Amino acid sequence: MRVREMGAALVDLVLPADCAGCGAPEAPWCGRCAGWLGPPSVPWLPGGPEVVAAGRYTGPLRSALLRYKERGRRDLAGPLAEVLSPALDELTGGGATWLVPAPSRSSAARARGGDHVARLCRTLAAGRGDVRVAAALRLTRRARDSVGLDAGQRAANLAGRLRVRPSALPPPGAYVVLVDDVVTTGATLRACRAALNGAGVAADVALVLCDATGGHIRS
Numbered sequence: 001m002r003v004r005e006m007g008a009a010l011v012d013l014v015l016p017a018d019c020a021g022c023g024a025p026e027a028p029w030c031g032r033c034a035g036w037l038g039p040p041s042v043p044w045l046p047g048g049p050e051v052v053a054a055g056r057y058t059g060p061l062r063s064a065l066l067r068y069k070e071r072g073r074r075d076l077a078g079p080l081a082e083v084l085s086p087a088l089d090e091l092t093g094g095g096a097t098w099l100v101p102a103p104s105r106s107s108a109a110r111a112r113g114g115d116h117v118a119r120l121c122r123t124l125a126a127g128r129g130d131v132r133v134a135a136a137l138r139l140t141r142r143a144r145d146s147v148g149l150d151a152g153q154r155a156a157n158l159a160g161r162l163r164v165r166p167s168a169l170p171p172p173g174a175y176v177v178l179v180d181d182v183v184t185t186g187a188t189l190r191a192c193r194a195a196l197n198g199a200g201v202a203a204d205v206a207l208v209l210c211d212a213t214g215g216h217i218r219s
Contacts, residue, residue, distance in 0.1 A: 021036070028082065029079065033059075038055045039055070040054055043211050045190065047190060048189050049189055049206040051206045051211075054086075054209050055211070061083065065209060065210055074114075074119065077116075077120050081120060088207055092131070095175055097131045098132050099124065100135075100178050101117040101179050102137065102180040102192050103115065103135075103137045103138045103139045104117060120209070136201075137164060137165070137195060137196070138162075138163050162191050162195045176203045176204075177205050178193065178203050178206035180209075183213060189208075
């Protein structure tokens with residue numbers, strides 16, 4: 001294990017158990033934050049996969065994601081996976097499922113101690129015999145950070161920069177669920193779906209933690 005990974009693992013062990021949303025001494029969610037989680041929403045993405053989001057990108061769910069993603073709180077993968085679990089059940093219907101995480105830029109993943117979406121997928125699949133993870137997509141080094149980009153810029157940023165790992169693809173005919181942390185314009189999910197479809201893998205549904213779109217059709 002590399003020094004960076006060892007350090008991150010030690011942090012996971014020594015961090016106090018607290019509320020994922022606000023840091024209060026009550027894990028995994030304090031009563032106040034638990035009351036603000038969800039309900040699930042279904043963003044409408046023209047030309048994209050069917051999407052189920054665990055909640056809106058606001059309040060304690062947003063805070064927990066930022067602590068997990070940007071502030072080194074790898075231990076919050078567990079509480080966030082628990083929030084995603086009911087939405088995954090809604091999508092799968094109990095059958096065998098392959099989770100394909102939307103990839104992070106390699107530089108961002110290194111800075112965060114690993115790919116946070118892939119880790120979330122592994123945590124979500126843990127203990128589920130019918131759920132597996134296939135890290136079948138990657139971004140080239142030319143992809144830039146998407147923060148602040150509009151829909152057209154995000155799509156252009158991903159054009160030609162998303163690659164498929166043939167050896168990591170789910171088996172033919174598998175039921176595939178794309179997974180990402182936040183859906184904003186839908187550009188990432190559309191690009192991931194197109195890349196998988198081009199490799200002969202159907203990816204018609206997606207699961208995200210937070211819905212940051214301008215509107216949704218069900219909540």
